[in-house]
Amino acid sequence: xxxxxxxxxxxxxxxxxxxxxxxxxxxxxxxxxxxxxxxxxxxxxxxxxxxxxxxxxxxxxxxxxxxxxxxxxxxxxxxxxxxxxxxxxxxxxxxxxxxxxxxxxxxxxxxxxxxxxxxxxxxxxxxxxxxxxxxxxxxxxxxxxxxxxxxxxxxxxxxxxxxxxxxxxxxxxxxxxxxxxxxxxxxxxxxxxxxxxxxxxxxxxxxxxxxxxxxxxxxxxxxxxxxxxxxxxxxxxxxxxxxxxxxxxxxxxxxxxxxxxxxxxxxxxxxxxxxxxxxxxxxxxxxxxxxxxxxxxxxxxxxxxxxxxxxxxxxxxx
Amino acid sequence: xxxxxxxxxxxxxxxxxxxxxxxxxxxxxxxxxxxxxxxxxxxxxxxxxxxxxxxxxxxxxxxxxxxxxxxxxxxxxxxxxxxxxxxxxxxxxxxxxxxxxxxxxxxxxxxxxxxxxxxxxxxxxxxxxxxxxxxxxxxxxxxxxxxxxxxxxxxxxxxxxxxxxxxxxxxxxxxxxxxxxxxxxxxxxxxxxxxxxxxxxxxxxxxxxxxxxxxxxxxxxxxxxxxxxxxxxxxxxxxxxxxxxxxxxxxxxxxxxxxxxxxxxxxxxxxxxxxxxxxxxxxxxxxxxxxxxxxxxxxxxxxxxxxxxxxxxxxxxxxxxxxxx
Numbered sequence: 001x002x003x004x005x006x007x008x009x010x011x012x013x014x015x016x017x018x019x020x021x022x023x024x025x026x027x028x029x030x031x032x033x034x035x036x037x038x039x040x041x042x043x044x045x046x047x048x049x050x051x052x053x054x055x056x057x058x059x060x061x062x063x064x065x066x067x068x069x070x071x072x073x074x075x076x077x078x079x080x081x082x083x084x085x086x087x088x089x090x091x092x093x094x095x096x097x098x099x100x101x102x103x104x105x106x107x108x109x110x111x112x113x114x115x116x117x118x119x120x121x122x123x124x125x126x127x128x129x130x131x132x133x134x135x136x137x138x139x140x141x142x143x144x145x146x147x148x149x150x151x152x153x154x155x156x157x158x159x160x161x162x163x164x165x166x167x168x169x170x171x172x173x174x175x176x177x178x179x180x181x182x183x184x185x186x187x188x189x190x191x192x193x194x195x196x197x198x199x200x201x202x203x204x205x206x207x208x209x210x211x212x213x214x215x216x217x218x219x220x221x222x223x224x225x226x227x228x229x230x231x232x233x234x235x236x237x238x239x240x241x242x243x244x245x246x247x248x249x250x251x252x253x254x255x256x257x258x259x260x261x262x263x264x265x266x267x268x269x270x271x272x273x274x275x276x277x278x279x280x281x282x283x284x285x286x287x288x289x290x291x292x293x294x295x296x297x298x299x300x301x302x303x304x305x306x307x308x309x310x311x312x313x314x315x316x317x318x
Numbered sequence: 319x320x321x322x323x324x325x326x327x328x329x330x331x332x333x334x335x336x337x338x339x340x341x342x343x344x345x346x347x348x349x350x351x352x353x354x355x356x357x358x359x360x361x362x363x364x365x366x367x368x369x370x371x372x373x374x375x376x377x378x379x380x381x382x383x384x385x386x387x388x389x390x391x392x393x394x395x396x397x398x399x400x401x402x403x404x405x406x407x408x409x410x411x412x413x414x415x416x417x418x419x420x421x422x423x424x425x426x427x428x429x430x431x432x433x434x435x436x437x438x439x440x441x442x443x444x445x446x447x448x449x450x451x452x453x454x455x456x457x458x459x460x461x462x463x464x465x466x467x468x469x470x471x472x473x474x475x476x477x478x479x480x481x482x483x484x485x486x487x488x489x490x491x492x493x494x495x496x497x498x499x500x501x502x503x504x505x506x507x508x509x510x511x512x513x514x515x516x517x518x519x520x521x522x523x524x525x526x527x528x529x530x531x532x533x534x535x536x537x538x539x540x541x542x543x544x545x546x547x548x549x550x551x552x553x554x555x556x557x558x559x560x561x562x563x564x565x566x567x568x569x570x571x572x573x574x575x576x577x578x579x580x581x582x583x584x585x586x587x588x589x590x591x592x593x594x595x596x597x598x599x600x601x602x603x604x605x606x607x608x609x610x611x612x613x614x615x616x617x618x619x620x621x622x623x624x625x626x627x628x629x630x631x632x633x634x635x636x637x638x639x640x641x642x643x
Contacts, residue, residue, distance in 0.1 A: 069441065119628040124386070124441040125568070126624065132565050132617030140610040144371065190379045249449050252442065262439060295458040301449020308438045308446075 013259035013271040021278045028285040038164045041237015046166040046235065048280040050077065051275060052173040053228035054147030054247045056180055057109075058107035061123075062255055063184075064217050065197030065264025070305075071127040072112055074247030075134030075223035078240075080105040081232055082138045085147035085239035094151040101233065102226040110133060113215035131248060138241040147239035158234025168231040173273075176224065180269045191216070197264025212256045246297055253304040254279055264307065270302040279303075332575035336590035338596060347601030354544060354604050365551065367596045368489065369394065369544040370566050374574075374588045375496045376537030377567040381532050382500075384513045384580030386411040387429060388626020389448040390541050391563030396557045397421040401471070402464040405549065407504050411470035418546035419539045430531040446565075465554035475550045485547060491540035492543060497585050499536070509533060513580025564642065569620040570595045579580075579622070595619070 026034050054073045061068045084101040092100060108130070115126040160167040184190035195203045196210050204210050225244075232243045256262065257279070258272030283296050348355035373390055380387055387393075402419040405415045433443040475485040483565060500506035510527045511519040520526050544563075549555065573594060574587025598619075599612055 035423045038354070067439075071441075071445075115625070119620075120626055121624050121628060122578055125572070127522065128388070128441075128565070128568070129620040129624070132613045134617075135619055136613030140608065140614050143608070144610065175405075246449075249445055252445065256442075262442060289601065292456070292461075294453055297449040298451075298453025299449075301446040301453075303450070304446035305432055305436070305438065305443060308442065309432075310437045312437055 003121045013267075014274055017257070017274040017278050018273065020108075021274075024278065024285060028281075028283060029290065032103050032201035032288055035285065040284065042164050042166060042286075044277065044280050044284050045169045045242055046191055047284065048276050049166065049168045049173045049226045049231050050243075051247065051250055051254060051280060052169075052276045053176060053224045054244075055230070055251040055258070055276050056173075056176055056269060057224040057266070057274050058251040059255040059269055060217050061221050061256065062179065062194045062260050062262065063197050063264055063267060064088040064214055066116075066214060067123055068091045068116075068197075068214070068264060069123050069127060069252070070109075070112065070218065070221045071124065071248045072108070072131040072134050072162060073221065073225050074244030074253050075131045075136075076105055076108045076222050077229045077232070077244060077247060078138035079134040079193070079244075080146060080222075081229035081239040081243055082142055082241050084229065084233070085149065086141060088149060095125045097154065097233070098230050101230040102223055103121075105226020105229060106219055106223040109225065110215065110219040112222065113218030116218060117211040117215045127303055134194060135244065136243075137302070138244075142239075144241055146236075146241070148237070150237045150239070154234045158231065158237075168234065172231060174229055176227070177273050178267050182268065189213070194265055197266070199265070224279065246300070249297065249304065250279060250300055253300050254305070256304060256307045256311075262311075333584065333587050333590055336573065336575075336587065336594055338387035340590060340594050342415065343594070343597055343601060345615070347597070347604065351601070351604040354601055359600065359604070362595050363593075363600050367592050368547050368551075369560075370563060370570060370596065371557040371589065371592045372492060372540045373537075373549070373563055373567045374570050374592050375493065375585065377564075377571045378539040378574070378576050378583050378585060378588045379496065379500070379509060379533045380440075381568070381571055381576045381578055382513045382535055382580055382583035383435070383509050383530060384516065385530065385533065385567065386578075387444045387537060388441065388564045389429065389536070390537060391560035391565075392451040392455065393422060393425045393538055393560075394429075394541040394548065394563060395555065395558075395560035396451055396543045397478050397542040398559055399455065399464060399534070401546055401549045402467050402555045403468045404577075406464070406473055408468075409635050411468075411474050414471055415474065415546055419542040421542065422542020422545065423535050424538070424543075426535040427531075429538065434527055434530045435441075435535065435583065448491055455559075459555070459557060461556055461557075463556045464634065467549060467553040469553065471546070471550040472553065473536060475547065487551055488543070488637040489490075492540065493589070495586065496536070496540075500583070500585065505529060505532060510581055510583070515576075515581075517623075530532070530592075565613065565616055566595060569616045569623075572620060574622050580592040582627075 054077060058070050058073055061070045081099050083104040084097055087100050088094060088097055112127055112130055113123045116123050157167050164168055184193065190209045192213055195208060198211060200210060233239055254275040255272055258267065258275035260267035260272065279300065286295060353359060372395065377390065379388065397418045397577045401414055401418045404417045404455060405411065431448060432438060432447060436443065477484045479487055500509065508519065508524045511522065511524055512526055513531060516526060520631065570591035571588050574584050574591035576583040595616065598615065602611065602615065603609060
């Protein structure tokens with residue numbers, strides 16, 4: 001018990017998430033013992049990949065403070081996938097599809113970054129606007145219909161597994177998190193992000209290029225959304241205009257649950273990945289129990305509010 | 319003529335621009351579509367503006383305070399279900415008109431409790447509530463539409479007083495009430511003070527929590543009133559009822575000149591913003607633009623207006639901060 005009490009920061013977050021995860025798994029085991037299998041693990045990680053990439057971008061943007069938030073992640077995922085598929089349809093060589101996806105995401109993210117840094121529009125309102133513009137465009141450009149025609153050579157990567165772990169998770173989500181973790185902890189640039197989030201004024205005074213760093217982070221969030229879009233293409237074999245639906249809520253919940261402070265400057269990406277796995281396990285479990293998917297958005301929403309309230313209360317009682 | 323001059327001089331530059339924009343797109347659409355400039359279509363636009371106008375008034379209060387509520391459209395949906403259920407249970411229709419605002423106020427109270435007492439940024443808190451309310455709507459409706467509701471409410475709101483429909487009087491009354499609260503009471507003054515700087519408002523002895531609670535409750539009540547009009551007009555409620563209203567309201571209010579950083583607002587601007595948005599949406603539909611483009615246009619308009627505002631040097635760089643605080 002005393003050891004538990006001595007836990008703090010990232011270790012505490014991970015301990016709580018692990019405990020919650022065990023509770024979710026235990027509940028699932030009691031309600032439906034057959035649901036626990038290697039296949040379920042594969043499914044959970046497969047579904048986790050897209051959310052993990054989106055949540056990483058969200059976490060970085062929030063971490064850098066300045067009221068940072070990216071409500072457009074879901075829209076960016078949808079629109080990157082659709083833009084890449086439309087480009088393919090318009091005669092782009094199929095080899096370029098992955099690049100097109102990622103570049104599209106990067107550009108959408110940079111547009112957010114420009115609104116926030118160059119025009120100093122509040123991130124919440126700027127990305128709320130682009131959220132509707134991006135997700136609306138994805139629907140309007142396609143009339144809501146999935147775009148088929150993803151090249152066959154991409155599918156083995158999207159659907160394959162390595163020792164039960166899906167390839168996109170191993171080759172995209174995991175490296176992205178490891179890289180982000182290393183950059184945040186071991187490089188000056190990573191420390192700048194914490195410094196900006198902790199106290200932007202001081203960060204500016206010591207000469208950190210706050211605006212440029214923030215612009216890059218929004219671009220990065222968009223780029224990760226582009227990678228998530230690519231994963232969805234390789235997995236489903238078609239571009240779905242609503243693939244990013246609810247990702248803004250889920251990525252935000254994952255970031256908060258993972259211990260990122262809402263006002264920035266505090267938190268790490270390890271917790272975010274754990275939170276993503278927890279969230280997706282919960283969602284998959286509900287799906288296994290035949291609970292209507294409409295419940296997912298409510299439960300995730302409640303979780304988001306609960307996490308933030310718990311954070312407030314723990315500060316008050318400390 | 320002098321009257322007109324006086325009336326014009328009470329409008330600010332922003333409001334004149336909006337008025338001009340309304341006139342300009344009306345002329346443009348009238349020349350592009352023969353159906354646009356008809357009395358029937360004008361009535362349709364007015365009719366479609368009612369809910370947005372009421373919700374926009376509440377959103378004006380919230381944004382002026384430095385708050386926001388992205389769940390407000392779904393709050394209207396929930397209130398509409400309450401009104402519909404009341405009508406379906408043969409409740410006295412006069413009583414049914416109270417159910418909507420009451421439900422709205424109650425949900426506003428919940429929002430305020432989460433955002434104000436929980437000290438959660440309004441955008442994050444209401445995004446979470448949006449998820450919860452969407453599930454709530456599904457659970458309450460059981461996946462089915464609420465349809466074929468009695469016409470009793472329609473008859474009450476359609477009745478005329480001095481030759482003008484009762485509904486018009488009620489909307490005018492709601493506008494007047496919000497205007498009075500904002501411009502003629504200490505509540506309004508405190509609200510704007512909080513929008514300017516919550517810290518300074520608190521130091522000046524303003525009960526910040528009370529004022530913020532009141533604003534969220536009023537906003538919820540207005541959404542509930544909007545729900546009453548919605549049920550009276552369409553006599554059905556579906557899963558997606560109200561789902562686009564929050565974005566529309568934010569866009570209209572921001573277009574109207576209310577600052578998203580708080581501290582500055584314009585009710586007339588909100589009315590004009592609502593009209594502009596609804597005329598635009600109606601006109602685009604009539605010239606053959608698919609309705610899927612509506613969110614693109616609204617979102618794009620929101621970004622464009624904010625960008626132009628900044629480029630015109632109207633937002634100060636020093637006021638950055640969580641709008642939700």
